[in-house]
Amino acid sequence: MTKLIVGLGTCGIAAGAEETYKALTQKLPSTGAGLELAKTGCIGMCYQEPLVEVRNGQGHRHLYGKMSADKVDRLVDECVSQGKIIDDWLVWSDENQGTDVNFLARQRRIVLRNCGNLNPEDIDEYLKINGYQALNKVIEENNPEAIITKMIESGLRGRGGAGFLTGLKWRFTRLSKGERKFIICNADEGDPGAFMDRSVLESDPHSVLEGMAIAAHAIGSKDGYIYVRAEYPLAIKRLTIAIEQAEKHGVLGDRIFGKDFSFHIKLKEGAGAFVCGEETALIGSIEGRRGMPRVRPPFPAVKGLWDYPTNINNVETFANVPWIILNGASAFNSLGTANSKGTKVFAMAGKIKRGGLVEVPMGISIKDIVFDVCGGIKNNRKFKAVQMGGPSGGCIPAELMNTVIDYESINKTGAIMGSGGLVVMDDATCMVEVARFFLNFTQRESCGKCTFCRVGSKRMLEVLTRITEGQGKESDIELLEELAVRVKNTSLCGLGQTAPNPVLTTLKYFRSEYEAHISNKKCPAHYCQKLLTYSITDACTGCMVCTRSCPTNAISGQKQKKHVIDMAKCITCGACYKVCRFDAIYRD
Secondary structure, three states: EEEEEOOHHHHHHHHHHHHHHHHHHHHHHHHOOOOOEEEOOOOOOOOOOOEEEEEEOOOEEEEEEEOOHHHHHHHHHHHHHHOOOOOOOOEOOOOOOOOHHHHOOOOOOOOOOOOOOOOOOOOOHHHHHHHHHHHHHHHHHOOHHHHHHHHHHOOOOOOOOOOOEEHHHHHHHHHOOOOOEEEEEEEEOOOOOHHHHHHHHOOHHHHHHHHHHHHHHHHOOOEEEEEEEOOOOHHHHHHHHHHHHHHHOOOEEEEEEHHHOEEEEEEEEEEEHHHOOOHHHHHHHHOOOOOOOOOOOOOOOOOOOOHHEEEEEEHHHHHHHHHHHHOOOOHHOOOOOOOOOEEEEEEEEEOEOOEEEEEEEEEOOOHHHHHHHHHOEEOOOEEEEEEEOHHHOOEEHHHOOOOOOOOOHHHHHHHOOOOOOEEEEEEEOOOOHHHHHHHHHHHHHOOOOOOOHHHHHHHHHHHHHHHHOOOOOHHHHHHHHHHHHHHHHOOOOOOHHOOOOHHHHHHHHHHHHHHHHHHHHHOOOOOOOOHHHEEEOOOOOOOOOOHOOOOOOOOOOOOOOOOOOOOOOOOOHHHHHHOOOOOOEEEE
């Protein structure tokens, strides 16, 4: 039987995959029997969506990209009816063919092992590939301490940002005294440019549920919560379906696998507060209070949800757990570096040719991810930097592209691993504006509890805004550094402690750009609008296109003669620069 599988993650749906799926439902009945149409999640090639996989009767797989509804007729007529391969559309195959085979070839997929390979709304497909067998194994063995030891030996560190050893965290919670204990999955993914957790929950929800249940058995918990952003409706829908199906199959709920172990999972939809990614603020939100961090200690492992011992890990961390249980600690810790074991999922965004999700072994270099896995910079522009770790992270310049990706190496640059957002920047990116953008985000998301976070970040944002608008002063750099150190050292939670990172790293590696903005009133990247000037060169043919595009009538001149720009009227919007076909507009 030939099977056609359509990627219906959020990225695919946004690109038109639902229309493609509908077109296939209308086309396939006319081609005869022996065909099956199925759904799956995101395989990570977000840049090629909509994606359709054709799996023939011999099991060979061919993945076709940018499959809009108008391509369905040819796809079915040639690939299904005639058994041909459409090379122009082929992005990957199990026969090592396609334009983007390198995208998957350099990856090592553990967390993403099932993403794009099964229907996330059908538990039977998960069960067929040994789903919930890891949970069955730990329940049969009934040795919680052995589970924790295996997790410690694996070297798995929490993938939510801090990188604390997962097994050790479980042990602390297990040893804490309490009538009840809780497991919480932190799916409050708030970093701009990050979509790792969303994609895993949409594409392989059962691996997360199984990982949570194993953790619950290890620490002695019967109750779990998934704190998921309300802005992730598809993830919430598929989690709800997965929980219901798991309970019906007896792999969640009461007396799992008929044994004396019960574990129930509830969903809590977050209202979109970035600070609720911090574990104590998240706990407060579940309890019905405003999400604000509290002083630690006591840590959640001792006094967490409703004052009971609580273990919190993120989506990626839990998704690793069943694989480790089935394959062994040594299989996991054979990957990576001395202190950073296993793999890491990254959401690749920005000025990159192949944007999407990748999972690579720890120890790979930034250069290898950007150029080998993701194909380099769009339009072949010059690579300038990566922003790593989201608003809490920092900017790593191109000259450090050989830095290997592990917790210690990234921290040495001034950035942090974070949850896995990686934004790639080219030479048209203004690093001062990047710092302003991320600080604007964290300043708005501050809960306001700490004075230096609330007020200090506001003052820093004012300074950065002033610099990008051409009003910077010589003393501003020193002021930014002073404020950054104080905000970092006096804030209560990770949001405030890391908010200055984008400023500090851009000052460290791109100080000359700050100085150009302040001293020369120029933006070297030609990005900051208020620092730009435009003029018309002798290459002007007088075609009048720029005149018609100018919203303020700042351009004048006769047809077929050189035009001029009145800078008193010009608002530096750049419309003339964009429409000129003769490169006659000079931007400085």
